[in-house]
Amino acid sequence: MEVQCSVAPGLPKFNIVGLADKAVGESKERVRAALAGMGLALPPKRITINLSPADLPKEGSHYDLPIALALLAAMGVTDAEQLGDWIAVGELALDARIVPSPGVLLAAIHASEAEAGLICPAAQGSEARWASAVPICAAPDLASLLNHLKGTQQLPQPEPGSVEESATGADLRQVKGQETAKRALEIAAAGGHNLLMIGPPGAGKSLLASCLPAILPPLSPAEALEVSMVQSVAGTLEEGRISRARPFRAPHHSASMAALTGGGLRVKPGEVSLAHLGVLFLDELPEFQRAVLDSLRQPLETGKVDVARANAHVTYPANVQLIAAMNPCRCGHLGDPALACSRAPRCAADYQGKVSGPMLDRIDLHVEVEPVSAADLALPPAAEGSEAVAARVAAARAVQNARGGEAGARTNAELDGEALENWASPDRPGRDLLMQAASAMRLSARSYTRMLRVARTIADLAGAEQVGRIHVAEALSYRRQAPRA
Structure with a gap:
């Protein structure tokens, strides 16, 4: 200008x-x-x-x-x-x-x-x-x-702002039980995959999500600068302070479409862009307006959001990892006959139907979070905390960076095309299992691709060179068919 x-x-x-x-x-x-x-x-x-x-x-x-x-x-x-x-x-x-x-x-x-x-x-x-x-x-x-x-006065050259190290969230030692959910959280962190947790109130879904920042690897210097550019446009970069911690955004379910994807009278980045290279946590997923949720479908697929208005057309980066949580039904106690409402199981179909099938199709991992009993709460803290899980996640991410650097993929969640075929193709038993499951579960082409990516991440965590049948089987265990609206 x-x-x-x-x-x-x-x-x-x-x-x-x-x-x-x-x-x-x-x-x-x-x-x-x-x-x-x-x-x-x-x-x-x-x-x-x-x-x-x-x-x-x-x-x-x-x-x-x-x-x-x-x-x-x-x-x-x-x-x-x-x-x-x-x-x-x-x-x-x-x-x-x-x-x-x-x-x-x-x-x-x-x-x-x-x-x-x-x-x-x-x-x-x-x-x-x-x-x-x-x-x-x-x-x-x-x-x-x-x-x-x-030339009559010399202004001093400024020094770069401070660099904040990775922020620590809740520790996984605080989570009692929920071994399946913790395993899914580790896979999601290692491969940058989207995760949906479904369970009754008080089962620990929000606590699990708050543990994610502590196990994610810090931003690289180039990524930190990329995130800071978005914060600079939004006006949230304070005193030139750049953080190595990955963004973690958790908007309320009353958020509008402009607040989530960007826009407004003066176009600004939305929550999905402020979470770029980090985590977008949507709690109470069905309580969001359906149009607002569906506006995330394109950013989740392309890693950017195009805000088109009459007076402006702006593109913001939006390469996010979506973590979502929801109750199985409105009352939240679908599986408990003593607490479930009189409309069960019809209320579950109506409630879950608020989230569209195409939106669920873009979520790689679906986990049922079971309620925690009083006996589980009385147990001592788990022996393994976030530090040990973070070490495994960092090792898996290092393998992915070395492998996908030429293809421009930071994580397995970004593998596509020839890179996906070269690195995520399973062996013969694994391919046979995947083909049988794809036919039985009627997986879409997108779901099939995402299963390969998840299986590749599981293999990376196990230190395996090639994706095997056991890795494909675990990846399929985290997939469920979307309910019909």
């Missing part, structure tokens, strides 16, 4: 053209007040600011700083040719302070690609510094910035 300024003879007026929204249109008042705070007055002429390209809608307050610099260059206060080597982003306060605005990290990366410097708010200098080899001018106010550009 190029900001152009014209100061021409005529009646005094300050216009901003180029499809600017209300926030951009109000920039002229903030710029006028900021210049007045520095002792500068606008010339009594016709001032026109053009935001080029003029046919692209502009929104946000981050245009304040480039508009002010273009105006100062047109007034002769600063050198226009010098500004051509810089990209500027930031909001102006009425006292000429430069205050933070979203998207500085992306602006820094763009500046690096354009071989230009970046002018940004001082509070976001540590965020911009993560873009390597970019001259950063992090100014606290407009006066300091002008002095720096003139």
